[in-house]
Amino acid sequence: VTGRASRLAIVLLVLAVVASVCSLLIGSRWLAPASLWSALTDGSDPSAGIAQARLDRTLLAAAVGAALALAGALLQGVTRNPLADPGILGINAGASFAMVVAMAGFGISDLGAYVAVAFLGAGLALILVHAVAAAGRDGATPTTLAICGAAVTAVLASATSAVLLLDRQTMESFRFWQVGTVSGRDLSVLTIGAPFLAVGIVLGLLCIRLLDAAALGDDLARGLGRRVGRDRAVVAVAVVLLAGTATALAGPIAFVGLLVPHAVRALAGPGHRTVLPLCLLGGAVLTLLADTVGRVLLPPAEIQVGVMVALIGGPAFVMLVRRGRTVAL
Amino acid sequence: MSTVTPTLDPPIVAVRSARRRVARRTAYAITGLTVVWIAVFLVRITQGDYLISLPDAVRIIRGAEIPGASYILMESKLPRAVLGTGVGVALGLAGAIFQTTLRNELASPDIVGVTLGASSAAVFGIVVLGQSGSVISALAVAGALGVALTVRALADGHNGYRLVLLGIGISAVMSAVIQYLFTRVDEFNATKVLQWLGGSLSNVEWRAIGSLLRARRAGPGRHRLAVEGPAGGRTRRRPACRSRRGAGVCRCPDGPRGHPRRDSPPPSPGRSPSSPSSPAPSPGR
Secondary structure: OOHHHHHHHHHHHHHHHHHHHHHHHOOOOOOOHHHHHHHHHOOOOOOHHHHHHHHHHHHHHHHHHHHHHHHHHHHHHHHOOOOOOOOOOOHHHHHHHHHHHHHHHHOOOOHHHHHHHHHHHHHHHHHHHHHHHHOOOOOOOHHHHHHHHHHHHHHHHHHHHHHHHHOHHHHHHHHHHOOOOOOOOOHHHHHHHHHHHHHHHHHHHHOHHHHHHHOOOHHHHHHOOOOHHHHHHHHHHHHHHHHHHHHHHHOOOOOHHHHHHHHHHHHHOOOHHHHHHHHHHHHHHHHHHHHHHHHHHOOOOOOOHHHHHHHHHHHHHHHHHHOOOOOOO | OOOOOOOOOOHHHHHHHHHHHHHHHHHHHHHHHHHHHHHHHHHHHHOOOOOOOHHHHHHHHOOOOOOOHHHHHHHHHHHHHHHHHHHHHHHHHHHHHHHHHOOOOOOOOOOOOHHHHHHHHHHHHHHOOOOOOHHHHHHHHHHHHHHHHHHHHHHOOOOOHHHHHHHHHHHHHHHHHHHHHHHHOOHHHHHHHHHHHHOOOOOOOHHHHHHHHHHHOOHHHHHHHHHHOOOOOHHHHHHHHHHHHHHHHHHHHHOOOOOHHHHOOOOOHHHOOOOOOOOOOOOOO
């Protein structure tokens, strides 16, 4: 671990703590730091409800952000494509389509069931993209994966809007799910998703060596004794677990998976031993900040985290790219 | 991408046969696609809720009046078929120009943010300004142009991954805007927005077709310039803007459409029959 990477790790850790504290304190009503503790521990405190709701969404935002950023780093690493992002490879579109079908066709309205359905959709979409890409002459190269992902996304998005146009009631619930939000979910949802996220994170962090080998190209990776096909499958499972669960919990939040790995690589170098853990921290920080800022920007209303991430992350990403700081894979 | 391995032939024979193969494949592709296009076009104007027999359709187009059928064919079926063709051609061209000029097979108006720029401007018009009709079309074109110019300016002449990455960044912001507006809107307008975003050829008027044609007029000619022009500088800039305009306009009468431009491969330089001076086949052929 280089000096730069460890410095970045310390900075991100501090930022993560600051962001979570801010997320607990700031909102439509300010909670004084002194009263926060009593509100969290003492159920009879008048602010207990607010504190609990904020704690729930803070945990959820951190978990979702970390998962999405890690998923993005894994995908970019294994496809060697700087454009790879759970959104581009059809995962979000798959989850959205599955949600719409579940809402319209089976009348599912339970959050726990949403998680399972979105998860299934994400997995099927990724398998489909991979299968279509692998059917080509050169197999599942990074470029075919990205193009097939875009094509599958387009098909699924059309199918989604077709269902929505036919079914007004589904549209009404879907349009609030599709922005991506961490508010109004209680802790029980996170406990359903937590095991999936945990397995995904562990599996993802186990991929470090495999991704470093993959970065050298398929032939060299084979020469180093890797079984390329199996490695890709392992990464794909981790990505589906992470991105699928995150999408199920909070709706499709674009951009975390793209921005955070790029930023981390630009600041700490391309080795996955540093990139993957730092992405976990960076993703959590970005989502927490976006969620907190979204709460105070338009006082009575609230801007959803999915929107805020793009509004904050977009310009940051543009700056990063323009400085030429993106590290090629 | 055919692998030519003439082991014994003298070089000139090999080159000749390789060129012939490319020319033959081009001819097959053009003929096949034309046949399919005509067939689909005829199906579109004769089939549907209201059936019109093929002889009747021909008679109506040549000027005969058949009560009922005339109106449906001329005011509903034909405009939709013509506009569908036009939109497909425009988007296919736009994608091909993008991919050749930017030398990036991932480049397409929707990945680089042009589509979303048009969409977000139109949704803004519907939701915030409460507009409809041609104002929305104008807004969509303005949005597409705005995003195209912004991405272009931000990329500073770097056309490879940097432009695509910037486009993706801008797209993310644009789609966030759309999503946010979509949650703010009442139910009636939500349907309207969704319909627009879904892309539809229904309720087309001949006027819309005229605007599409005007926007696209200079397309193919510029395209040759782009293919043959030098690697950098002004020659590349103009065609890219053209293509964006095409993509922006065909968005406006009917909303964005997802895939056609990626399904249609970029025409290889030798494919255009009107350009005998097109570059020689690359040595790989």
